[in-house]
Amino acid sequence: MGGGSGGSWSRLGDIRSLEEKAKQALQGGKRNVFISFATEDMNEVNLLRAHAKNENSDIEFNDHSVREPYNSDRAxxxxxxxxxxxxxxxxxxxYLSDSTKQSNWVKWEVEExxxxxxxxxxxxxxxxAPVANPTWVREYGLKVVNWSDLPTELK
Structure with missing residues (x-):
């Protein structure tokens, strides 16, 4: 009778320990990033996301951007x-491309x-690099970097 309950307490402690380790691993040194991009650039942005998941990559972040459009026509x-x-x-x-300047959503996300x-x-x-960045990039004084320089900018 006494031996069975002791094991469950031990397992509960193990589970809590694993939960804590998982939380630390998820946040350990990574920045929470929102990626703003024109829908035409989805494939390139997915490459950036995949690059960040590669354990040999210098880019580390937790992506909080929208992966699929919200199912609503209400702005x-x-x-x-x-x-x-x-x-x-x-x-x-x-994510800056030749499509970015046509996207009102990207501008709004930057403003927000x-x-x-x-x-x-x-x-x-x-x-x-895009042929020409949107005018609001200069107006808001945004720093623009190559993809490879992003790890430094996330610090």
């Missing part, structure tokens, strides 16, 4: 949900990030 609802994700992040990384006091950094792959 206020969509903005509310995106603002919640931005709130959970410490940095907004804006700045309104919330978040650091905002523009990024593009090495050798694939």
């Amino acid at each position: 206020a609802y969509i903005k509310e949900k995106i603002a919640e994700r931005i709130q959970r992040s410490s940095v907004c990384v804006v 990030s700045l309104r919330q006091g978040k650091k905002v950094v523009g990024v593009h792959p090495q050798g694939k």
